[in-house]
Amino acid sequence: MTVLARTAPSASAAPTTVLPAQARVAHVDVARGLSIVLVALYHSGLQPFMAEPMQAVGLCRLPLFFFLAGVVFPTGRTVGRVALERARALLLPYAVVLLALLARSAWKGEGAMAERLLGIAWGNGGTIEWIPMWFLPHLWLLSVVAALALRESGWLRWHPLAQGLALLALFEWGATHLAPAQAVALSWGSHTVTLPWWPFSADLIGVSLAFLLLGVRLREPVLRWRPQWQWVGAAAVVFLAVAAGSDARLNLNLRQCEAPLLAGAAALAGIYLLLALAWAMARVAPLGRAWRHLGQASLFILVFHDHVDNKVQALLAPHLGAGHPLLVALCAFGLCLAVPLLIRQAVLRQRLLALAFGLRPGFSAR
DSSP states (O other): OEEOOOOOOOTTOOOOOOOOOGGGTHHHHHHHHHHHHHHHHHHSTTGGGGHHHHHHHTTTHHHHHHHHHHHTOOTTSOHHHHHHHHIIIIIHHHHHHHHHHHHHHHHTTOSOHHHHHHHHHHOSTTTOSSGGGGHHHHHHHHHHHHHHHHHHHOGGGSOHHHHHHHHHHHHHHHHHTOOTTOEEEEEETTEEEEEESOGGGGGGHHHHHHHHHHHHHTHHHHHHOOOOHHHHHHHHHHHHHHHHHSOOEEETTTTEEESHHHHHHHHHHHHHHHHHHHHHHHTSHHHHHHHHHHHHTHHHHHHHHHHHHHHHHHHHIIIIITTOHHHHHHHHHHHHHHHHHHHHHHHHTOHHHHHHTTOOTTOOOO
16 A cells, blocks of 8 residues: 655625725735745744744634635636636646656656656645645635535625624634544555545635635725724734633644634734734835735745745755854745746746746736
């Protein structure tokens, strides 16, 4: 037996919001930038230098990603159209990058090609070579499930209290059913392959769908909002109290959720704090532009940051690592953001590459 794993719309559509001024949504792009930089920071060599803060931020890092996906979710489109459009934007770059890595391995004469191809098709963080890319197939699946759920349930027409209770129940159910050691055995003939978790991380749907639907429900307030500073203070108290004073933990890729209700409260508080920070940063023109640029390049940072960080550390460690490990980690982290930005600029200038990364023809860099 082989173990294939890596160590570790419709009538229910929301009201349409017309936002002609880019300034109204600048903070959403900045929030995307914050979320992807926090992901890159967690995977970087800087993580050991700030292990406890990174563990605390883990309570809201991916919930913010899913929440923002809900804020921009196309509620007025059919399930089929959502599936096709998200397949182009998410599954296509996922397949292109990982199949290119598979082709490179085949050219180098490495083995287990069939099992690695199966791992790509299974599509979670335990079966692919560049682990952070598990998010792409999961977000595709999540988008399809959300479109179907909104169409069939009419959830957006429910009373707000019923909506909130449904989201709470969905999150609690999803969090309590996470199984770090879960595996699925696939057999054909005398051959059996065991894969971790569910395909496209479907076992995370309960948690991720709760945050995405919350983003859908709060779209207009988020796009038009100004943070209420008394609520910023309250959110900070809640987040710090849970992070420092409890055992609440959340790591979706490892299927870990300790104290789900406290973790959920900290996630909501952290989302509010990060949105408030994004709003404040967006009001400072040079700072806002820089972080919006990172947010617009989030796909490329997600795909390439971990590989670039590891490569830079491997190159610098023999020369600087012994005496200056922090300097090595800082250099690697800076380049793990800069190199994907450069890759994005190059891709945008080549029509075929742009199409391979799910970008529309004529999409231009800004």
